[in-house]
Amino acid sequence: MQARTMVELCGVSKRRGAIQALAGVDLAVGGGEVYALLGPNGAGKTTAIALMLGLLRPDAGSVRLFGSTPQDLAARRRIGVMLQSAGLADALSVGELLAQARSYYPQPRSLADIVALAGIEPLLRQRYERLSGGQQRRVQFAVALCGRPELLFLDEPTTGMDTESREQFWRTIRELVGQGCAVLLTTHYLEEAEALADRVGVLAQGRLVAEGSIAAIRGRVGQRQIRCISSLSEEQVRAWPQVHSALREGEWLRIVAAEAEPVLRSLLAADSGLRELEVQRAGLAEALQTITREAA
Numbered sequence: 001m002q003a004r005t006m007v008e009l010c011g012v013s014k015r016r017g018a019i020q021a022l023a024g025v026d027l028a029v030g031g032g033e034v035y036a037l038l039g040p041n042g043a044g045k046t047t048a049i050a051l052m053l054g055l056l057r058p059d060a061g062s063v064r065l066f067g068s069t070p071q072d073l074a075a076r077r078r079i080g081v082m083l084q085s086a087g088l089a090d091a092l093s094v095g096e097l098l099a100q101a102r103s104y105y106p107q108p109r110s111l112a113d114i115v116a117l118a119g120i121e122p123l124l125r126q127r128y129e130r131l132s133g134g135q136q137r138r139v140q141f142a143v144a145l146c147g148r149p150e151l152l153f154l155d156e157p158t159t160g161m162d163t164e165s166r167e168q169f170w171r172t173i174r175e176l177v178g179q180g181c182a183v184l185l186t187t188h189y190l191e192e193a194e195a196l197a198d199r200v201g202v203l204a205q206g207r208l209v210a211e212g213s214i215a216a217i218r219g220r221v222g223q224r225q226i227r228c229i230s231s232l233s234e235e236q237v238r239a240w241p242q243v244h245s246a247l248r249e250g251e252w253l254r255i256v257a258a259e260a261e262p263v264l265r266s267l268l269a270a271d272s273g274l275r276e277l278e279v280q281r282a283g284l285a286e287a288l289q290t291i292t293r294e295a296a
């Protein structure tokens, strides 16, 4: 449990139609923390957010938002939300949308600050429905910032944004986090999780199957990939301790091993003609694939 818990799911289960969308999930986001919820399509990420926002109620377990129920108005005033479906009034201009969103809060963020943080100055007079998908995402972000949220929910926030917009978005998130804002983020862009998240939770088929820092998640899959040009046979290498697999691709030998060093020693001792030796850690993508495959 984090200090100053902002939102938490305790033993939460939720069915959606015939699907067990979440099963016994415990998860908490602490003050000033960026928590990235990752997992394949249908893993339950959006369902988890909908429960935290009080849009759905759990079948079992409990949901707390700032220590209250998510339906509590005072708790809801402390959050900002950017969902996959925005539900903004299409025919309004961006300026009108922001005026409307700011009017919901007793002490809204200034328009100038919102516009600068979201980078939407050139869009203010345009009608929302005429904006591109990436521009609409930026406006949705601006709307989420209107109430000076202490906790931001961002469900796949940068889908459709170009590289520059995405990087500006990341800089803004870091600035807000620097001011003490916490973030619950879902994303399919692993570089986004790597750029922003203090902690990662991995959902697979409704269960939280791994949780920790990016380094810890990567470390759960401690495998090393070794690549070299060698005349050794796959069979010979496979017989060595620590080696999970060895595969020949033309003159290249590709080895996956639990630990690199003993395999490297054996390779160098067995093949004096060995060249182009490369060793890599499993990346976050490989780690997530392995974790979700093992969970299945």
Ligand SMILES: Nc1ncnc2c1ncn2[C@@H]1O[C@H](COP(=O)(O)OP(=O)(O)OP(=O)(O)O)[C@@H](O)[C@H]1O
Residues within 6 Å of the ligand: 016, 017, 018, 019, 020, 021, 039, 040, 041, 042, 043, 044, 045, 046, 047, 048
């Ligand atoms: N309204 C609904 N009615 C029935 N089943 C639903 C409904 N919404 C979601 N589901 C099912 O619940 C499961 C979890 O869906 P959810 O949207 O939470 O996944 P997700 O991890 O957010 O996926 P994605 O990465 O595609 O956004 C899926 O199997 C989905 O088909």
